[in-house]
Amino acid sequence: MNQLHEYAPFVKRHIGPSETEQKQMLNALGVDSLQALMAQVVPEQIRMTTSLDLPEPLDEPAMLAHMQQLADRNQVFRHYIGQGYYGTHMPNVVLRNVLENPAWYTAYTPYQAEISQGRLEAILNFQTMVAELTGMEIANASLLDEATACAEGMGMAWRMTGQKRSTFLVSEHCHPQTIEVLRTRAKGLGITLVVADDAQLMQADVDCFGVLLQYPHSLGRVCDDRALVESLKARDIAVVCATDLLALNLLTPPGHWGVDIVVGSAQRFGVPLGYGGPHAAFMACRDAHKRHMPGRLVGVSRDATGAPALRLALQTREQHIRREKATSNICTAQVLLAVLAGLYAVWHGPQGLKAIATRVHAFTARLHHALTSLGFEVVNSSYFDTLHIHTGEQTERLRALALKQGINLRYVDAAHVAISLDETVTQADWTQLCALFETLANTQAKQSGDTLDSAIPVALRREGAALTHPIFERICSETDMLRYLRRLADMDLALDRTMIPLGSCTMKLNATVEMIPITWPQFANIHPFAPAEQVQGYAALIEGLSRDLCEITGYDAISLQPNSGAQGEYAGLLAIRAFHEANGQSERNICLIPSSAHGTNPASAHMVGMDVMVVQADAQGNVDVEDLKRCIERADERLGALMITYPSTHGVFEQSIDTICALIHDAGGQVYLDGANMNAMVGLARPGKFGADVSHLNLHKTFCIPHGGGGPGIGPVAVRAHLAPYLPGVVSEQGWCQKSQAVGPVSAAPFGSASILPISYAYIRLMGAQGLRSASEIAVLNANYLAARLGEHYPVLYTGQSGRVAHECILDIRPIKAQTGIDAQDVAKRLMDFGFHAPTMSFPVPDTLMVEPTESENLAELERFIEAMVTIRQEIRAVEAGEVSLEDSIVRQAPHTASMLLTSEWTRPYSREEAAFPVASLRANKYWPPVARIDNAWGDRNLICTCPPLQDDFEEIRS
Known part of the structure; x- marks a missing residue:
């Protein structure tokens, strides 16, 4: 096994510092070994004395071979189950340049907006797409899945109505998994959940604060609920509607018939089924309710030069602000998946999305015609992509035939099945489906013509384009898309460029072989x-x-x-x-x-x-x-x-x-x-x-x-x-x-x-048992090395009994702020000029920086970060000494963009060179922040959460 590690040492590839570097850091800390350091850091009474009982580690080729063996034990059937999950095609240009690109998947949450402009624009595309398709005024930057989005919608409706009533009605036509997740959430909040039929919904009483509808129904029917919504709104009952983004290319959006909140999943916009996830959910609402909306929201603001800039807006970390009063505990959202879904819409554009939706609906209509010609009863006469079929005593025979041919249907009960079609369905698939029912009927289906009447009720057919913003029209070729994705990635700072030393967030290597x-x-x-x-x-x-x-x-x-x-x-x-x-x-x-x-x-x-x-x-x-x-x-x-x-x-x-x-x-x-x-x-x-x-x-x-x-x-x-x-x-x-x-x-x-x-x-x-232990040990070593090296410049706020930290340390900026006015945010923004993402800012203590280097960063990267922090401390001393005012200081004016420096006049008390190249190494490897410091307060006062018109070049922001 030792020879294996010498030949293919994955552990050594995952862990940044070499053995020589580890010894150098241990010497700087005054300890002889990692074991001695762990004895100082980890309390003896909880320290393990034996190794973990884990399988022997594999090298990369063996790991991929093992994963292939596991994968081969899964059977990839043709899925027509639906129920909120559908086959889809991720555009290859997005697959290669986003999902498989570490510039996108290693990025952190865009709390430091100045170095996150690329992914913020991609999320803003997603929000705009959701708002336009749903007919609502504002959409958030994604949630976890459709069922939990419905639960968030319930909580939001409760808050909107003052939490004075306790009953929430859920339509029996919602997806089964949604109903069960709602039951879980309702019990904890003290909400009475009632699964209601259509008559009960119409008769909702005074104790009801909200209703959840599904559009189209889980079993396919497209129902005109406009009168119901009007009746509910007249009784001050909030209406939440779960819907399907692809269907909304053909259906009247729920925002046009008065609902308050619209939720759903963006999975079928290019995101694989993945045995259930991850998939980005969405939530949209009326502008009047935006401050009740949970999760993140990307907004448009302006930077210090007046140029447009994007950032997270409003209560983007509501759970940290409201704590036990919060209506949601959302922290992680499915951002990468929202980015993929938004780019799917950018790639296809409004015409492409409508064509996909029309094709799905046409295949469904042809299947409906074929089934009825065979004598099967289709329960729903209206539909977008799902048929609810009475199969009676032949249901089990149908199941056996379908499984034999590699087909999964949705078996509703002993006498009914449902079939949901999607964009991946081909003519051959359709023919195979028809053949299943022809076998049951012992006859052939009648062929339909090339066109059939739409099964969408006339009153619910969408009028006009679904996506009107120019961003969804501008991509005309793969060359366009490739360059757009590259431009967005270049505006961001992710782990593929630099250490992201975020305390509590552990931004460590995501190895390619694992992905x-x-x-x-x-x-x-x-x-x-x-x-x-x-x-x-x-x-x-x-x-x-x-x-x-x-x-x-x-x-x-x-x-x-x-x-x-x-x-x-x-x-x-x-x-x-x-x-x-x-x-x-x-x-x-x-x-x-x-x-x-x-x-x-x-x-x-x-x-x-x-x-x-x-x-x-x-x-x-x-x-x-x-x-x-x-x-x-x-x-x-x-x-x-x-x-x-x-x-x-x-x-x-x-x-x-x-x-x-x-x-x-x-x-x-x-x-x-x-x-x-x-x-x-x-x-x-x-x-x-x-x-x-x-x-x-x-x-x-x-x-x-x-x-x-x-x-x-x-x-x-x-x-x-x-x-x-x-x-x-x-x-x-x-x-x-x-x-x-x-x-x-x-x-x-x-x-x-x-x-x-x-x-x-x-x-x-x-990694194996020893590799995992080594990862923890090096994470602790790296953190203690940073704490020791930076402690003479920034006080380390907390240490253990031995004067050591664990895997992260808190640098106290409060004394600096008290003396100069420079705060943790100033240091964070100046770090951008050095090509670094800031540590965690002002958590858990205001005006501190919590630094976690992880085990994946080598000594050279740690030294680069130390050099940056020490240089910033020296720049702060110029303010302490009265050599420069706070507002004119290089730290307060950071970050510095290329356009700021390439001006004919320069009146600042520091040179362009000091702004752009504070250390010599940046001359060979410079990351330029795309925007200057963003005015967050202005953005909250002038909230814009969808893409502004491109042709206006944000003139409304500049004015």
Whole structure:
């Protein structure tokens, strides 16, 4: 095995510092070995004394061969199941230049807007596309999936109506998985959910605050609900409508008939089925409701020169601002997938999208004609792409015939099936489908003519173009598209260019070999409700990954269903609540949360019906154990849980973690340990063994799924055995699957964003037990090296008992601000001139920078960052010495664009050279920020959240 590592050392490729560099850094820290450093950092009482029991590591060729064997165990059938998931063709130019391009998939959430203009423009395209197709005034920058988007819509409607009423009606025509996710969400919020037929919807009473409709219906019917909506609105009942973007190219958009909120999935705009995800959902609403909208919103503002610039707007991190009062805990969204969907629309344009929709509808109409000619009853006379067919006693025979021919249909009940067509259907596919029913009928179908009347009711046919903005008309060739994508990528700063030292976010290497399998058809083209016998490869992968993650964390069971870290938090707290209820202690609804916690923690607690009590931190940034005891006493018999991040949000391993867990358990509570910082613990400590009861894991952090500009993400929730019965249940091909005492599903697909699970599976198998431990050790080494080197220039706010940090450190800018007025934002913007993404800014402490270098950065990159930070500190001293005013300083004026410097007059108190090339290395490798510092306040006062007219060149912003 040693020879294998010498020949193909994946671990050495993943870990940045060489052995020589590691020794150099250890010497600088004054320790002899990594083991000695770990002894100073990780408390002895939780430190592992044995190795993880994981399979022997594979090299890259062997890993790909292994993944191919798993993929070959999946059977790629022709899927006509529909139910919100459809076959689609991703444009090849987008596949190669976006999905497979690290300039796009390694980018971080665009909180530093000046270096995120490319992906912000791509997201703005998505928002514009959604707003125009739905007929609404404003759309957000994507959500997780259609079912959870419907749940967010329910929460938004509740807030819009003042939370004074408690009943929410869901049309029985919604997708089954949507109804079940809504049940889960409603219970935690104290909402009464009623699945209603058409008559009940029309008779909604005074206690009803909102209604969810599906358009078209899950089983295909296109219903004219205009009178219903008018009636509901007259009673001050908010209307949410789940819809289909492709259908809206032919249907009157719901925004034209009065609904308040429109939600749905953008999956069929070029994003593979992927066994359920990741897929970007969307939400659109009326302008009057925009401040109630959860999630992110891209807006148009202006920079310091008056030029147009994009940035995130309004309550883009609502859960961090409102905390336990938040209506949503959204953090990760499916940004990369929203980008893909928006680019699909840019590529096809309005004519292309309408042509695709028309072709799908025409095939469906021809199938309807054929089936009725064979004597089959089609239940719905109106439709876009889905037929609901009465097959009676022949249903099981049809199933057997279909499976034999590699076809999956939707089996509604013992006497009905549904068939949904999509853009991938060919004439051969259509002929094969007809042949199935001809076999049942023992006769041939009558051929239809070339054209058939539309099955869309006349009153619901869309009039006029669906997409009118010029951005959807300007791409006429692949050359145009290729250059457009390159221009967008060049405006961004992602991991392929530079270290992204974000504390808590772990922007580490996403190795190419880990990414390759996700586009293979055997993983990409599987419907989430395909029969179990067709997905044996996925089953083996999920079982193996689940086993490995349980071994790594020390827990007994895990659910891979949550499709973001925040969803994992939510699922974990649901399990705790269900556990207490099963034990007759439903009154245990107080959640203790340290003051330093992620904002998603209190938001998640609120969403499961828990009350939050804040535990203070001590002077060293640790949980104040004495205050914890006081909180436990105040909570008394109502204590349900403690949520704690470990290592702490302040970047240290708290010595008293075992004591903290014991105090909670002795008082009858459960310990939820936030796994956001697991990258410091893998192979070193296991939360399931040192006192925690449940954790979520961010696979897009510790386990190498890339951030993709703010998503995709996966947040599996792992638990000890006593909580295992309460992990989320699933919606399967057979419908709602109630496993013992399982809580309801938290996302639409049984295994969430399953198509990117191969990334984490491959990472673990490539690294092996020792490699994973080494990754944690080097992450800690790199962080401590930065802390030691930068500590003399910027105070390190918190350290452990030995004076060490964990895998991240907090640099305190507050003394600088007090003396000069320069704050953390100024330092962040000046770092852009050095070609760096800023560390996490002002979290968890205002006016600080939380730095996490990860194990993937080598010593040269660490030194480059150190040089940048030291140079900035020297520039700040010019303000301290009174040599330059705050407003005229090079730090306050940053970042500097090329156009700012290439002017005929230069009146600033520093040179152009100092602005552009503060260190010599930038002359050979310069990244130019595309815009100057953005005026966020102006953007919020003058909110523009769709693409402004290109021909006006943003004149309304310049004026």
